[in-house]
Every structure is written in C-alpha cells, then in structure tokens.
Amino acid sequence: MVTHAVEKDNGRRSHRRALTLGLVAVLVLVLAVAGALMPVPYVSLRPGPTMNTIGANPETKKPLIEVEGAQTYPASGHLNFTTVAYTGGPKRPLSLFTALRDWLNDERAVVPQETIFPKNETVEEVEQQNTLQMEDSQQTSVAAALVQTGRKPSTVPAVQSAEKGLPADGVLKPGDEILAVEGTKTDRTTAVTGELKKYKPGQTVELTIRRDGKEQKVSLTTAPAPDDANRAVIGVVLGDRYVFPIDVNISVGDIGGPSAGLMFSLGIYDLLTPGDLTGGKFIAGTGTITVDGKVGAIGGIQQKMIGAKEAGATVFLVPAGNCDEAAAAAPDGLRLVKAETMDGAVKALQNLQSGQGAVPSCSS
Structure with a gap:
C-alpha cells in the first residue's frame, strides 16, 4: 500500500510538472508572438516605381513632360527617374518581426524612423515638405535644362509665407511675386531686402506685386524686426522663382522629394534638342540638380538601382557622391555612369551612344 501511494504521488507530481511546463511554453510562445508584433522605431525601404521622363505617365497616359512655346523633337528609349518606397512610420510602425524579415532581404534596407520622419515633425509636415521639394525640383530642372540649351531663365522674388502678427500677414499671400519696391524693379530676393534696408520701422512702403497673373500695388507699414528694433521688416519669407520663356508641365502624381531633378x-x-539622347536604350538614374547643373547625392541608391534593373534599365546615372555605395551594391547587368554635372551627363550619354569619347564610371 505504501508503494502504491508513493507511485500515485509521483504521478501527481509528474502531471503538475507537465502542466507547469506546458503553461510556461504557452507563456513563452505568447511573449514571443507579442514581441514579434511589438512596434519598433524603424522604417523599411524598398524599390519604388520608375517613370520615363520622355514617355507617358502610366496612370494618365499623357506625356510625363509637356512643353509649350518651343519646338520639341521626338525622343525614343527611356530616361527614367527612380524612387524609393517605404513601410512603417509613426502612423503605421513596423513590427519587430517585419523589421527582422526585411533586414534579411537584400532588396530592402531597414533604417531608423528619423531618417524619413525627423523628430518634432508630423507625418503631414514631412509629406508637405516632400511635395514642395518635388515642385522646387521640377522648377530647378526646367532652369537647368534651359541653361544647358543656352537659354538662361530670369527670376522674380516670390512670397513663400507671411509671418503672423507682422505687416504682411493677411496682405501678401504665398505665390505673390514682388516686382518692385517703391517703383524700383526687383528681380531677386536680395534686391527686395536691399530696398527694405532703406526704411525705418513705422515708415510706409509701396510694393508692386503680381498675383494670379495680375499686377497690383499694396502699401505696408514696416515694423521693427523681432531681433533688432532699429531694423524695418514687413514679415515675409521670400524665394526666387524662375520665369521661363516656355511652359513646361511635369506630371508625376503624388511622388515627392528632390531626387528626380537630374x-x-x-x-x-x-525634348528641346534635335537627335536622340538615349540611342533607344533604357537609361535610368537619380540625383538632385542645381540651376548651374551640379548633380547632388541622394538616399536609397541601392533600392533605386534594383527598381531600375527590374524595370528593364541597362544603364544607371549615379551622382558622384553616391558612386562608392552604388558600385558596392550594383545589380548584375546594370552599367553605372557617374554624373557630376548636367553637362557631363549629356556628354556621357552622347558618347555612350556613339561609342566614342569618355563615359565616366563609378567603378573607375
């Protein structure tokens, strides 16, 4: 009877031990699942769509670039700009599992959330900045192309914003062009600020502005600057806007950022010059652009190259500042051409087509 009791007690202990281990296993599993689903402050970058700048917008079926007021020439092949898409962000954060999965994917890059969404900025503010950067990039691109063809555009200072509580608030609007200050013509932001330096706080100044294509005059009483009571201000943030001899419309939908400039x-x-810049080839690329044609480095070069290769590109234009990174991660079959300037990129493509002359490479 004693032996039987001991065996019975051992059986109960074994049962409790098994039950305990089972509960622990379930708890570990629950914690593992919860941990995998836990949001992390990272963003996953992946190849985004590419679009042919000398072709049609795939959504609207209309030319991506439309030119009016100048003769245009037929173009063949592709000159695709490239983009980077992302998963994650403050509104839809990545899970730990997704971050780890994408970290193991060669086509993706997992980066800190602040890379795209800086601290103290909302998602809406970031998206608005991206839209403005795209708009500025398009304007600068037109200017750079015109300079390359020998037609330098003129400029006019335009209102970007009016500071609350200062004289321009409620009087001047974003987009207003300031043509003159007290009859003195102003073709740049520096010209406006130079004229305003002649005034003291409390004096009235008359501005000639153009709003929605119509000229009008407005008078403002200057106020003391917040940081210098002796300096007169009207309270506007200005930026130079280009005035082009032709109309160029670029339609890319809701894509933002400055990296399509080149x-x-x-x-x-x-489109503005005779001949064919691509030679019928599928050429893609990236890079910011300045009016004088300098090409700037960008982010997400690896994802952009992958997206270009998947779309069919055989040649990729790389900003000089991205060359080392691009050469280390270039997909097989994609020729990298280094682009330091607009003029250099044009000549490289012409030489690539003719088979003569230098074609700078990121691997050289």
Whole structure:
C-alpha cells in the first residue's frame, strides 16, 4: 500500500510538472508572438516605381513632360527617374518581426524612423515638405535644362509665407511675386531686402506685386524686426522663382522629394534638342540638380538601382557622391555612369551612344 501511494504521488507530481511546463511554453510562445508584433522605431525601404521622363505617365497616359512655346523633337528609349518606397512610420510602425524579415532581404534596407520622419515633425509636415521639394525640383530642372540649351531663365522674388502678427500677414499671400519696391524693379530676393534696408520701422512702403497673373500695388507699414528694433521688416519669407520663356508641365502624381531633378532635366533637354539622347536604350538614374547643373547625392541608391534593373534599365546615372555605395551594391547587368554635372551627363550619354569619347564610371 505504501508503494502504491508513493507511485500515485509521483504521478501527481509528474502531471503538475507537465502542466507547469506546458503553461510556461504557452507563456513563452505568447511573449514571443507579442514581441514579434511589438512596434519598433524603424522604417523599411524598398524599390519604388520608375517613370520615363520622355514617355507617358502610366496612370494618365499623357506625356510625363509637356512643353509649350518651343519646338520639341521626338525622343525614343527611356530616361527614367527612380524612387524609393517605404513601410512603417509613426502612423503605421513596423513590427519587430517585419523589421527582422526585411533586414534579411537584400532588396530592402531597414533604417531608423528619423531618417524619413525627423523628430518634432508630423507625418503631414514631412509629406508637405516632400511635395514642395518635388515642385522646387521640377522648377530647378526646367532652369537647368534651359541653361544647358543656352537659354538662361530670369527670376522674380516670390512670397513663400507671411509671418503672423507682422505687416504682411493677411496682405501678401504665398505665390505673390514682388516686382518692385517703391517703383524700383526687383528681380531677386536680395534686391527686395536691399530696398527694405532703406526704411525705418513705422515708415510706409509701396510694393508692386503680381498675383494670379495680375499686377497690383499694396502699401505696408514696416515694423521693427523681432531681433533688432532699429531694423524695418514687413514679415515675409521670400524665394526666387524662375520665369521661363516656355511652359513646361511635369506630371508625376503624388511622388515627392528632390531626387528626380537630374532625370527631369535630361528629359526636358532631350525634348528641346534635335537627335536622340538615349540611342533607344533604357537609361535610368537619380540625383538632385542645381540651376548651374551640379548633380547632388541622394538616399536609397541601392533600392533605386534594383527598381531600375527590374524595370528593364541597362544603364544607371549615379551622382558622384553616391558612386562608392552604388558600385558596392550594383545589380548584375546594370552599367553605372557617374554624373557630376548636367553637362557631363549629356556628354556621357552622347558618347555612350556613339561609342566614342569618355563615359565616366563609378567603378573607375
């Protein structure tokens, strides 16, 4: 009887032990699942769509770049700008599991959330900035293309914003162009600020502005600057706007950011000049652009190259500042051409087509 009791007690202990281990296993599993689903402050970058700047917008079926007021020439092949898409962000954060999965994916890059969404900025503010950067990039691209064809655009200072509580608030609007200060013509922001330096706080100044294509005059009483009571201000943030001899419309939908500048410029240049810049090849690329044609580095070069290769590109234009990174991660079969300037990119493509002359490479 004693032996039987001991065996019975051991059986109960074994049962409790098994039950305990089972509960622990379930708890570990629950914690593992919860941990995997836990949001992390990272963003996953992946190849985004590419669009042919000398072709049609795939959504609207209309030319991506339309030019009015100048003769244009037919263009063949592709001059695609490239983009980077992302998953994650403050509104839809990545889970730990997704971050780890994408970290193991060669086509993706997992980066800190602040890379795209800086602290103290809302998602809406970031998206608005991206939209403005795209708009500025398009304007600068037109200017750079015109400079490359020998037609330098003029400029006019335009209101970007009016500061609350200062004289321009409620009087001047974003987009207003300031043509003159007290009859003195102003073609740049520096010209406006130079004229305003002649005034003391409390004096009235008359501005000639153009709003929605119509000229009008407005009078403002200057106020003391917040940081210097002796300096007169009207309370506007100005930026130079280009005035083009032709109308160029670029339609890319809701894509934002400045990194398509080089490819926009090349597309516009190709349409405005005789001949074929691509030679029928599928060329893609990236890079910011300045009016004088300098090409700037960008982010997400690896994802952009992958997106270009998947779309069919055989040649990729790389900003000089991204060359080392691009050479280390270039997909097989994609020729990298280094682009330091707009003029250099044009000549490289012409040489690539003719088979003569230098074609700078990121691997050299």
